[in-house]
Amino acid sequence: MQLRDDFATHISELNNPIERPYSQPIDKTLLNDNEDDISYLNREIHNINPDYLTFFPAYFWYFYFVIGWVYFSVFMFSLVFIDEIFRLKTSNIPLLLLDIFILLLMFIVFCVPLVLILYQFITKKPFRTQYYFLKQQQKIAYYYRPLWKIRQPYVLKIVDYKDVHPDLHQDKGNRAYTPLNLYVADPETGDITHHLKLEDYNVNPRVQWAFIRTYMESPADDLPIDNEICQAYPTDTSKSLFACADIVFRKNGILPSNHSGGDQIMVFIIGSIIALGNLFQANHYQCTKRAILHPDVQKLLTWDGQNNPYPIQPITDEAELAFEGRNWEVNVRWVCIILINAGLFVWAVVAYNT
Template structure:
């Protein structure tokens, strides 16, 4: 089988590296669901599941945390330099030094605090980073938004493909053979050229289990899908008006908080989130700004479920959670405001301690 470099994806169906079973091609291997860690992880990642549609929360990559670390380091160094210049130079009020000081300040801000400015801009703009895929069971289609990574200024385009045309493949990474993400392709049946590429990449789950999970939803009765109703939550994250409620998800997915948004367990969240507030807020923003193909008229007309009698055991949204996602739950809001203030205080203390 021909292969391309690991940094590139297949352009022709013959270049796929490790194809899996195509839809409806053979019996689903339910033994894969015996892996509790993978199955529970997929339950945590479910955004919505009903007779019409299955969606997962887009995976949150580690390099976003690296960017957050860059923001912290940059801001920290900027404050150190600023205070050192301010304290050690007594002649800063002279004309020549003042001009130099302003130019240096602008240069430092531009080079060191650009990530912080971009982060604040992202929190306001809510630009999607990852694509969300909608598996439409009754219509046997997959809908998603697509935009080339090299065309950041171009709008997302809605794509709708037939589920039965998907060709699953494990992309093997040369320098990390343990990481074999799931990729789904659609090819021109005459030429074999790839026409659609769905990057269902995830660092935290076995791709074969993930593909079996998708196949079970699309091809089997609801009872065959291994849903844990204590883990799988119906969070309306990408339509939420509250960044704080979305940021809470990381704690609830890991069992550190209850699922009612009642405001209990505040001490745990304050202890953890005050140290990583920006990272969690950025992840909350990532969930909040996901593109929703389901809102597009061409997708909405494919949906037939009336919202009643969901055969999948998803925990319903509590009144407290509804208030939280509307930004009106004062306990959630107060907890995150205090966490942010603690976070800022810790960094202010670090700067003062370093320069004392």
């Protein structure tokens, strides 16, 4: 069984099932009356063409708690370490050894989050996957690995779209968190065999499902695509962590989409405060496990790269340079942001100890 204990294990245990593929007409009012949700989905699109659709991997709400823990722990460690390091009693060897042991213990406890994140920046180990909705083949392809089995390799899963049971699963700890979940069950026993966790709580799950259904079941003209904001970012081939971090700002309209280096002041103000969080999210984009790179999925693709009926904003020359790591405006901006961010911590520690 592939599911965590807090999710259903039998199709009859689904929390709030909604209409299945092709079971009834798509509610077009969901696409016409929810402009904010449609705009959000347009920004989240990674690829869309006659053959497959993907979104950026959804972000968990606990991401902010993780970053908060890192900032708090590093800050507290810096304050205590610098204050205590000058209080060591070199004349009393046992007390000196005890103080050193306590400092090492504090370092392990407080700085493990930062060390792990820096390790992730370097190794780029995938910890989330993308789901590929294959329109021509009417299948969904993705990688799966149990959350608690970090050392276990990802396994490719390919399921039939028509076998999906969509469900609005409400999180027990947060009643406002209701993401869209897709299940596939054994037709004879009803036991769930596949669980696709889209887990995007930033959008109405019913709108998200109507959007997916429209792509999979309807002509291209029926899908509400805004070519002004819908852009296929080449994060899967990017060599630049900084260019991926720019996506965070560009999706929110803070930066222009052509990576031209505009609106620098706003980026410095915002980016220098939450730089670590944005870089962590950029790393998340860079190292996502992608089913489309698997040979078995590539065999299912039929689009030849020509005549895409879905309007996508073209990648600009500046953006191509940025994702290759050769856009100096992007690189200099993020280096300055990191230096400002580090400077804020140094200033805080010095101010505390003076």
